[in-house]
Amino acid sequence: xxxxxxxxxxxxxxxxxxxxxxxxxxxxxxxxxxxxxxxxxxxxxxxxxxxxxxxxxxxxxxxxxxxxxxxxxxxxxxxxxxxxxxxxxxxxxxxxxxxxxxxxxxxxxxxxxxxxxxxxxxxxxxxxxxxxxxxxxxxxxxxxxxxxxxxxxxxxxxxxxxxxxxxxxxxxxxxxxxxxxxxxxxxxxxxxxxxxxxxxxxxxxxxxxxxxxxxxxxxxxxxxxxxxxxxxxxxxxxxxxxxxxxxxxxxxxxxxxxxxxxxxxxxxxxxxxxxxxxxxxxxxxxxxxxxxxxxxxxxxxxxxxxxxxxxxxxxxxxxxxxxxxxxxxxxxxxxxxxxxxxxxxxxxxxxxxxxxxxx
Amino acid sequence: xxxxxxxxxxxxxxxxxxxxxxxxxxxxxxxxxxxxxxxxxxxxxxxxxxxxxxxxxxxxxxxxxxxxxxxxxxxxxxxxxxxxxxxxxxxxxxxxxxxxxxxxxxxxxxxxxxxxxxxxxxxxxxxxxxxxxxxxxxxxxxxxxxxxxxxxxxxxxxxxxxxxxxxxxxxxxxxxxxxxxxxxxxxxxxxxxxxxxxxxxxxxxxxxxxxxxxxxxxxxxxxxxxxxxxxxxxxxxxxxxxxxxxxxxxxxxxxxxxxxxxxxxxxxxxxxxxxxxxxxxxxxxxxxxxxxxxxxxxxxxxxxxxxxxxxxxxxxxxxxxxxxxxxxxxxxxxxxxxxxxxxxxxxxxxxxxxxxxxxxxxxxxxxxxxxxxxxxxxxxxxxxxxxxxxxxxxxxxxxxxxxxxxxxxxxxxxxxxxxxxxxxxxxxxxxxxxxxxxxxxxxxxxxxxxxxxxxxxxxxxxxxxxxxxx
Numbered sequence: 001x002x003x004x005x006x007x008x009x010x011x012x013x014x015x016x017x018x019x020x021x022x023x024x025x026x027x028x029x030x031x032x033x034x035x036x037x038x039x040x041x042x043x044x045x046x047x048x049x050x051x052x053x054x055x056x057x058x059x060x061x062x063x064x065x066x067x068x069x070x071x072x073x074x075x076x077x078x079x080x081x082x083x084x085x086x087x088x089x090x091x092x093x094x095x096x097x098x099x100x101x102x103x104x105x106x107x108x109x110x111x112x113x114x115x116x117x118x119x120x121x122x123x124x125x126x127x128x129x130x131x132x133x134x135x136x137x138x139x140x141x142x143x144x145x146x147x148x149x150x151x152x153x154x155x156x157x158x159x160x161x162x163x164x165x166x167x168x169x170x171x172x173x174x175x176x177x178x179x180x181x182x183x184x185x186x187x188x189x190x191x192x193x194x195x196x197x198x199x200x201x202x203x204x205x206x207x208x209x210x211x212x213x214x215x216x217x218x219x220x221x222x223x224x225x226x227x228x229x230x231x232x233x234x235x236x237x238x239x240x241x242x243x244x245x246x247x248x249x250x251x252x253x254x255x256x257x258x259x260x261x262x263x264x265x266x267x268x269x270x271x272x273x274x275x276x277x278x279x280x281x282x283x284x285x286x287x288x289x290x291x292x293x294x295x296x297x298x299x300x301x302x303x304x305x306x307x308x309x310x311x312x313x314x315x316x317x318x319x320x321x322x323x324x325x326x327x328x329x330x331x332x333x334x335x336x337x338x339x340x341x342x343x344x345x346x347x348x349x350x351x352x353x354x355x356x357x358x359x
Numbered sequence: 360x361x362x363x364x365x366x367x368x369x370x371x372x373x374x375x376x377x378x379x380x381x382x383x384x385x386x387x388x389x390x391x392x393x394x395x396x397x398x399x400x401x402x403x404x405x406x407x408x409x410x411x412x413x414x415x416x417x418x419x420x421x422x423x424x425x426x427x428x429x430x431x432x433x434x435x436x437x438x439x440x441x442x443x444x445x446x447x448x449x450x451x452x453x454x455x456x457x458x459x460x461x462x463x464x465x466x467x468x469x470x471x472x473x474x475x476x477x478x479x480x481x482x483x484x485x486x487x488x489x490x491x492x493x494x495x496x497x498x499x500x501x502x503x504x505x506x507x508x509x510x511x512x513x514x515x516x517x518x519x520x521x522x523x524x525x526x527x528x529x530x531x532x533x534x535x536x537x538x539x540x541x542x543x544x545x546x547x548x549x550x551x552x553x554x555x556x557x558x559x560x561x562x563x564x565x566x567x568x569x570x571x572x573x574x575x576x577x578x579x580x581x582x583x584x585x586x587x588x589x590x591x592x593x594x595x596x597x598x599x600x601x602x603x604x605x606x607x608x609x610x611x612x613x614x615x616x617x618x619x620x621x622x623x624x625x626x627x628x629x630x631x632x633x634x635x636x637x638x639x640x641x642x643x644x645x646x647x648x649x650x651x652x653x654x655x656x657x658x659x660x661x662x663x664x665x666x667x668x669x670x671x672x673x674x675x676x677x678x679x680x681x682x683x684x685x686x687x688x689x690x691x692x693x694x695x696x697x698x699x700x701x702x703x704x705x706x707x708x709x710x711x712x713x714x715x716x717x718x719x720x721x722x723x724x725x726x727x728x729x730x731x732x733x734x735x736x737x738x739x740x741x742x743x744x745x746x747x748x749x750x751x752x753x754x755x756x757x758x759x760x761x762x763x764x765x766x767x768x769x770x771x772x773x774x775x776x777x778x779x780x781x782x783x784x785x786x787x788x789x790x791x792x793x794x795x796x797x798x799x800x801x802x803x804x805x806x807x808x809x810x811x812x813x814x815x816x817x818x819x820x821x822x823x824x825x826x827x828x829x
Contacts, residue, residue, distance in 0.1 A: 042397040046415040047372020251375035253408035255737050305396070309415070337525065340547070344555035 001211040002220060005269045007277025018219045020284040022067075026215045027279060028293045029063035030272050033083035035297035036092060039304050040082070040099075044250045048308045050101045053080040057213075057245030060271035061177045063087045064218035064240075068226050069145055076115040076128040076146040080177075080244075084147065085114050092300055093307030103314050104322075122152040125161035125174065132170035132235075143229045144172040145222070151182025153196055162237065166203040171229035174237045175222065177212060179244040184257040200237040212240030213271040216278075243269075316342065367416045368424075371437045375407040380432050382609045383425045384409060388438075392420045400438055403431075404609055416440040430606065523551045536561045610701045621764035624680075629759050630808055631795040634816045635782075636775055640790045642822050656775075657749055658720035663818040664747055664770060665691055665711050665719075666829055671811040673803050675744050677765040685802050694743030694763060695723060696750075697730040705763050706735035707743035751775060756793040767799040768808070770815070792819075 002013035009017060017023075037056045044052040055062050058080075066087035069075060077084050085095045085107075094107035098117050109115050115131075118124040128146035135142035152158055153176060165172050176196050180187050193199060200207025206228075210221040218240060225236040243266035247254040254263075279285035320327060320335045327335070374381060381403040388400045399411040400420075421441040425431045522540040524530055529552055533540045540552055543560045547553040598604075607615065621627075639659055646653035668675045668691055676687040693711035697704050706729075708714070708722045729735050746763045751774035758771045773793040780789035796812045818825035 039397070042413040045372070045374060045410060045412050047370070047374075048415070050373075051376055247408070249376070250410070251407055255408075256741070259738060341526075341554055344553065 001214050002216040003214050003274050003278050005274055007274050016220045017216050026063050026067055027275050029087045030059040031293045032297040032300045033059040033062050035301045036083055036086055039301040043308050049099045051249050052099055053249045054246045055080050055083045058177055058179055058242045060215040060218055061212045061240045061242055064215055064222050065145055065175055068222040072142055074113045074131050074144040076124040077117050078147055079117050079119045081147050088112050088114050090114050092304040103318055122148055122155035122157035125157050129161045129165045129170050129172055132172035133168050136171055141230055143226050146172055146174050148176055150178040150187055150190055154190055162203045165235040166205045169234035172235045173225045173229055176239045177242055178239050179242050183248045197239040205235050207237040209239045212242030213269045215275050365442045366421055366439050368436045368439045369415055370434050371431050373433045374405050374410050378405050380430055381405045383427050383429050385427055386423055388420050390420050418442045525551055529554050529557055532557045617764055618761050621761050625762055625799045627762055627797050628800045629797045631757055632816055633791055633793050634819050635789050636792050636819050637790040639819050639822045654716045654720035658716050658723055661693055661719045662716040663815050667811050667814040670814055674768045674811055676767050678801055688744045692742045692744045694746035696748040697727050699731050704730050705743055705746055706730045706739040757795045760797050762797055767802045769797050771795040
């Protein structure tokens with residue numbers, strides 16, 4: 001921890017605090033991330049998104065993960081890391097493609113070097129290691145930052161990824177956002193290790209625990225890990241201790257498994273409040289700047305809202321177009337059946353047929 | 360419904376991955392109010408949680424399409440906002456009258472009903488997954504052939520040969536229209552029934568189903584949009600003269616579920632005994648001072664129950680049927696049956712095992728007062744490990760109560776009344792109450808249950824001896 005919850009630097013803080021401009025950039029990102037989370041939360045209750053797992057309360061982790069990477073690096077997010085993808089520059093509307101249920105499930109991963117959001121737990125970790133290992137074999141300076149949650153550390157993929165990365169010295173940073181709950185399962189039912197960062201010991205890699213609601217500390221620790229990986233010193237495990245303020249998704253009622261006072265205690269450690277208090281106390285942030293951040297966040301929200309509210313009529317042929325480079329005979333046959341069906345509708349272009357094309 | 364160019368109607372969305380309905384708890388806006396985009400307009404309760412729904416439109420509220428307490432199906436109009444300009448355009452083709460006409464087969468109704476049941480049963484099922492409704496749906500598609508809904512219009516002509524259908528969309532279209540696929544003329548290659556075949560069959564059958572829609576509209580209670588009232592769910596059931604249909608509230612439905620589950624899963628047995636409570640009554644009276652009324656009888660009973668549960672921990676437990684294991688709890692969270700404003704609730708005094716009689720008295724008074732007005736916390740309402748049921752206030756003696764699943768026992772006390780009693784060979788008036796004890800016979804035998812009840816009864820009859828052992 002470099003900044004205490006009230007925004008005052010800790011003893012360690014003064015020596016390691018990142019430059020003011022970096023922190024300002026981080027605050028702008030967090031303000032936008034929080035607004036994006038709120039907007040997506042509204043959209044899901046308006047039926048425009050199928051589901052939304054919010055990272056409200058985890059914005060420092062989201063923004064830091066994007067901010068410590070260079071343009072040529074890769075980010076491997078989970079389903080809760082939409083705000084990290086947005087912070088890395090992916091179009092917010094495209095980021096929500098998966099959660100809206102678009103046929104293509106999202107964005108072009110190569111454009112911003114952000115892998116697809118993964119719903120199965122920890123499956124992105126071996127993929128991340130593969131990309132990092134490949135980059136190393138090619139002699140590229142790419143670093144991969146792979147995100148996962150506390151629940152994912154119980155998965156076999158987590159073990160395989162860390163072990164492989166350690167043995168092959170892959171330039172990958174494993175960043176665990178420990179938000180205390182795997183849906184409804186508390187951390188105590190997930191592990192009896194003293195911390196998740198301790199798990200690095202078993203793989204022979206450094207493990208570091210950091211206050212996940214302290215953006216300054218996160219930038220310090222994560223950029224150190226990225227630099228280490230880039231210098232060829234191998235992977236690192238970083239555990240950010242944070243908290244999921246809202247329910248797992250809109251389909252969850254968090255009051256069934258955690259008490260209100262526990263949530264309130266974490267609300268008091270809000271990452272935005274802490275950083276803003278520090279920057280204002282230091283005279284780095286003024287009202288004009290803060291208003292500009294809020295405006296920019298509002299732009300992101302508006303862009304998200306308008307984009308998601310815009311209905312796209314899918315082309316049924318897309319179902320077949322991108323499955324194989326060379327379509328199989330079965331797919332050709334199925335495509336013909338679809339064309340046959342749609343051809344029968346053409347005489348009467350009425351609503352039910354269009355509705356079905358949507359499904 | 361008339362959707363003009365300046366009016367936008369927000370249809371109730373699926374608020375939790377595969378839900379089909381929600382209950383309107385509270386409107387946060389009234390007709391005529393101005394609303395902004397994303398402003399919460401209504402609080403609804405789904406099978407999963409209570410949710411504030413934000414408006415996607417800005418403007419003025421033109422109509423609220425349901426009353427508080429109404430059950431609304433997903434896809435039905437929720438609120439109409441006029442002269443907005445921001446937000447998604449309304450889609451007149453998806454307005455409800457069109458949707459209504461496609462539905463109405465009785466099989467479909469039953470299926471929807473069955474699905475709602477499954478939905479409620481699985482209320483703890485909170486997943487990131489997307490397949491809930493589809494999964495339940497596909498299960499239903501494999502219904503036995505005999506139960507397949509048959510067409511009200513077109514008679515079945517084909518035999519038992521399998522119908523050639525490729526697309527599940529075609530099957531669904533036919534099912535929703537109440538048509539038998541076997542009776543539909545196939546025009547696809549190789550005799551395959553296509554979607555357009557089903558649709559032309561629907562068109563032929565349309566006059567009849569249109570009449571049905573009109574009739575349903577007519578019985579709905581005077582609302583501008585019939586589909587928005589509870590009539591949308593109930594009105595397809597024919598009204599029978601001399602009968603009234605009263606939908607269960609969300610609270611009642613949840614309670615019904617727990618009660619049914621208890622009775623269908625737990626092989627319970629009941630034991631009872633009359634208890635002479637005179638000595639305890641006197642003790643209670645003796646502990647009253649002008650300044651302090653002292654602990655009530657219920658607190659004394661609770662204290663004795665806690666002591667006896669420590670003696671018989673198997674009754675402060677649940678049964679893990681998957682592993683065939685009894686799970687005993689260290690902690691005693693003493694559930695107490697309370698008649699609340701909405702209905703019976705059973706909140707628990709948490710950590711009752713660590714409380715003195717005086718502390719229990721305060722905790723019980725506080726809990727009961729809060730529970731009566733619906734202010735017990737969700738933890739209190741779910742954490743009980745054993746239930747104490749005092750129904751003396753209803754002036755009855757005994758009750759073969761229903762165990763509060765997943766608990767394994769419930770102890771009841773009837774009224775305390777003066778009765779002639781034989782003491783030392785003399786008939787004298789005494790304060791008599793009856794205790795009824797219902798227990799899950801899988802976790803213990805009658806001997807244990809009787810031992811537990813006797814332990815409590817002896818304490819009541821001889822409280823001083825019990826208290827010195829506490």
